[in-house]
Amino acid sequence: MEESNRMEEGTSAARNEAPLLEADGLTKVYEDGTLGLNKVSFTVHPGEIYAMLGGNGAGKTTTINLFLNFIEPTEGEARVDGIVTHKEPLKAKERLAFVSENVMLYPNFTAIQNLDFFAKLGGKKDYSKDDYRDVLMRVGLEEVAHSRRLKGYSKGMRQKCGIAIAILKDAPAILLDEPTAGLDPKAGREFIKLLEDLRSEQKAILMSTHDIFRAKDVADTIGIMNLGELVMQRSAEELRGEDLEKLYVQYMAGYMEKTPESVPHEEEPAIS
Amino acid sequence: MFKLLLDKELKEIVGTTKFAVTFGVCAVLILLAFYVGARNYDVSRQEYEGAVVENMRQMEGLTDWGEIDHRIFLPPQPLAALVSGISNDIGRTIDIESRGELRAEDSRFNEDPIFAVFRFLDLEFIFTIVLSLFAILFGYDAINGEKERGTLALSFANPVPRDQYVLAKLVGSFLALVVPLMIPILIGCVMLPLLGVPMDGDSWIRLAMVIFAGVLYFGVFLTLSVFISAMTQHSSSSFLMLLVVWIFMVLIIPRASVLISGQAVDVPSVDQIDYEKSKYSRQLFSERMNGMQEFIQENRNNDDHAQFMADMQEFMGQQQDDFDAKMLVLTEQLNEQRNNKAARRQKFALALARISPTASFSLAAADLASTSLALRSSYMDAANSYQAAFAQFMQSKNADTQGFRFMRHGDDEVEEPEEIDLRELPAFTYEPPDVSDAIGASLPDLGLLLLFNIVFFAGAFVAFLKYDVR
Numbered sequence: 231m232e233e234s235n236r237m238e239e240g241t242s243a244a245r246n247e248a249p250l251l252e253a254d255g256l257t258k259v260y261e262d263g264t265l266g267l268n269k270v271s272f273t274v275h276p277g278e279i280y281a282m283l284g285g286n287g288a289g290k291t292t293t294i295n296l297f298l299n300f301i302e303p304t305e306g307e308a309r310v311d312g313i314v315t316h317k318e319p320l321k322a323k324e325r326l327a328f329v330s331e332n333v334m335l336y337p338n339f340t341a342i343q344n345l346d347f348f349a350k351l352g353g354k355k356d357y358s359k360d361d362y363r364d365v366l367m368r369v370g371l372e373e374v375a376h377s378r379r380l381k382g383y384s385k386g387m388r389q390k391c392g393i394a395i396a397i398l399k400d401a402p403a404i405l406l407d408e409p410t411a412g413l414d415p416k417a418g419r420e421f422i423k424l425l426e427d428l429r430s431e432q433k434a435i436l437m438s439t440h441d442i443f444r445a446k447d448v449a450d451t452i453g454i455m456n457l458g459e460l461v462m463q464r465s466a467e468e469l470r471g472e473d474l475e476k477l478y479v480q481y482m483a484g485y486m487e488k489t490p491e492s493v494p495h496e497e498e499p500a501i502s
Numbered sequence: 503m504f505k506l507l508l509d510k511e512l513k514e515i516v517g518t519t520k521f522a523v524t525f526g527v528c529a530v531l532i533l534l535a536f537y538v539g540a541r542n543y544d545v546s547r548q549e550y551e552g553a554v555v556e557n558m559r560q561m562e563g564l565t566d567w568g569e570i571d572h573r574i575f576l577p578p579q580p581l582a583a584l585v586s587g588i589s590n591d592i593g594r595t596i597d598i599e600s601r602g603e604l605r606a607e608d609s610r611f612n613e614d615p616i617f618a619v620f621r622f623l624d625l626e627f628i629f630t631i632v633l634s635l636f637a638i639l640f641g642y643d644a645i646n647g648e649k650e651r652g653t654l655a656l657s658f659a660n661p662v663p664r665d666q667y668v669l670a671k672l673v674g675s676f677l678a679l680v681v682p683l684m685i686p687i688l689i690g691c692v693m694l695p696l697l698g699v700p701m702d703g704d705s706w707i708r709l710a711m712v713i714f715a716g717v718l719y720f721g722v723f724l725t726l727s728v729f730i731s732a733m734t735q736h737s738s739s740s741f742l743m744l745l746v747v748w749i750f751m752v753l754i755i756p757r758a759s760v761l762i763s764g765q766a767v768d769v770p771s772v773d774q775i776d777y778e779k780s781k782y783s784r785q786l787f788s789e790r791m792n793g794m795q796e797f798i799q800e801n802r803n804n805d806d807h808a809q810f811m812a813d814m815q816e817f818m819g820q821q822q823d824d825f826d827a828k829m830l831v832l833t834e835q836l837n838e839q840r841n842n843k844a845a846r847r848q849k850f851a852l853a854l855a856r857i858s859p860t861a862s863f864s865l866a867a868a869d870l871a872s873t874s875l876a877l878r879s880s881y882m883d884a885a886n887s888y889q890a891a892f893a894q895f896m897q898s899k900n901a902d903t904q905g906f907r908f909m910r911h912g913d914d915e916v917e918e919p920e921e922i923d924l925r926e927l928p929a930f931t932y933e934p935p936d937v938s939d940a941i942g943a944s945l946p947d948l949g950l951l952l953l954f955n956i957v958f959f960a961g962a963f964v965a966f967l968k969y970d971v972r
Binding site: 291295298300301319320321323324326327328330332333334335336337338339343347348350351352353392395399405 | 503506510513514517518650651652653655656657658659660661662663970971972
């Protein structure tokens with residue numbers, strides 16, 4: 231209860247600051263005419279964890295790809311610390327860290343070599359081996375594995391390396407695409423603790439996940455996506471006492487109408 | 503940033519077991535090619551020297567220059583040890599007569615057909631087959647492999663310019679593969695003089711250029727691999743595509759070009775030419791026999807036997823000269839027609855074959871090693887020049903050795919004939935084209951290889967700028 235109050239205070243304090251991640255009417259229509267994302271808008275402030283829930287093809291990864299400028303929006307903007315990602319992608323990426331669902335990394339490099347390469351790629355050139363070891367320990371990777379090549383790693387161990395890479399970048403905003411996929415329950419719990427630590431460091435975290443329970447545990451805001459639309463967006467406070475699983479199923483099945491706050495540009499014509 | 507990406511590329515390639523194994527195999531094959539080539543050159547040189555000695559030995563003891571059966575031989579070229587070209591296919595032995603058409607016979611493959619079945623393991627083979635596959639093996643997943651591992655997305659979640667990334671990928675792969683390959687090649691180069699291959703300054707320049715052509719050829723397959731990898735989403739697709747392209751470039755196009763040109767330009771065979779000449783020869787022989795009968799009829803009342811024989815000899819000499827002149831005209835006509843058609847077919851075949859970088863590399867390497875198609879014509883030119891010198895020599899020695907010969911009867915005094923001095927025979931030397939000419943001849947193919955590199959490099963570059971890194 232005490233912890234919950236502390237989180238709420240932190241979150242409300244964060245919301246007074248400018249958002250670090252902003253999706254503003256993000257729309258993506260693919261070349262074959264498929265609507266990937268339709269006027270999605272949300273913000274993630276420093277010290278806030280935003281969890282995107284949704285089934286396969288709901289648009290969660292598309293949203294993250296738009297923030298990373300891996301694809302360009304058809305309409306709308308994704309902004310990182312106020313920088314429009316498709317206009318100044320390199321500048322925006324300086325402020326972003328990313329953990330993908332299926333990180334294989336370089337199998338012939340050791341964990342430390344992988345960390346060293348990606349840290350330098352992210353502009354962090356002053357880390358020592360001890361720094362790498364510390365962060366690997368922090369994500370729960372045993373010391374004995376630090377100097378082993380990744381080709382012998384399990385999926386969970388590689389995922390931990392991916393998270394370590396994101397931590398090392400020390401970017402103000404972190405994008406996590408299904409970060410708990412491949413993690414065992416213990417590692418999953420450790421990961422949640424890690425997210426809370428990062429939140430306390432005032433990182434803005436946007437996470438896509440299928441895991442409703444972990445989302446409810448850790449997120450400050452939860453958005454449910456379905457068929458490229460943000461059909462629900464509520465704060466953890468608003469969801470307190472609600473059966474999130476039931477809500478999720480109802481939204482996914484289309485039983486529930488979109489919440490007004492998830493549709494900020496209702497009057498704009500739809501992309502054909 | 504570029505240095506960081508380049509460094510990663512080098513470590514990523516060189517640090518793999520795949521590299522250790524394939525590099526080990528390639529290194530052994532390269533050293534084997536140098537060793538086998540050097541030994542093969544030694545055998546060829548011994549055969550050549552043996553043939554020259556044997557040729558002289560069998561003429562020892564002759565007393566009449568008209569009785570000699572003289573042959574010349576094509577000396578082995580030092581770089582044929584590494585780029586055999588057509589050196590094993592063309593005839594090396596030519597029977598020298600004072601007049602008449604020269605023919606080169608007894609090719610290496612003719613003497614030892616087993617070599618023709620499997621061919622030699624030379625440096626050209628290593629480059630065209632083994633190293634091109636080596637390049638594909640390390641380039642086919644250069645881009646899409648990174649995507650499959652998730653490292654491409656992770657890399658581009660950082661402020662990494664795409665042009666620098668793909669440039670580092672291309673340069674890094676090239677350096678990581680070519681620099682280590684230079685080690686066995688340089689060891690092989692050192693082995694050559696130690697194994698008895700006479701390497702003068704020109705030979706070293708030629709060898710350096712062959713290796714340069716090989717590096718360009720290797721670069722073609724590497725850039726092509728990166729290009730196709732940047733055009734596809736899955737490494738299995740790019741590997742399959744590259745395998746098909748490799749089969750066409752290395753195995754199909756060069757062979758098909760010869761077949762297609764054969765269909766497009768009809769060149770009469772040597773047998774057809776021989777048949778035409780034989781037919782004409784029979785006709786001339788018949789005319790000559792008629793002429794001889796007429797001569798005998800006209801001179802049958804001549805009682806002076808010696809005068810009759812002298813007239814007869816003069817008449818037959820004229821007949822022979824006439825026959826030779828007519829046959830020469832026909833032969834030259836037929837050969838010219840055939841050569842013109844063969845040249846057209848060859849030009850067409852080579853133009854078609856050069857669609858494939860393999861053909862360009864093989865032709866450039868053979869030009870540089872002086873084992874190209876020009877070897878046959880330059881050998882025949884040298885032989886024809888020698889024939890003229892030989893004819894002049896023979897004429898100076900004994901006018902009777904040329905043309906139709908008659909036994910003389912009735913000489914009262916018979917001197918003990920002296921043994922001929924074979925050292926007086928003009929020596930045959932074959933000089934391959936000058937190194938500058940060889941480089942000049944190889945330049946179009948080197949240019950083509952460079953062009954292939956530039957096109958595939960640019961293709962990989964452009965394809966990657968649009969590549970979906972997700």
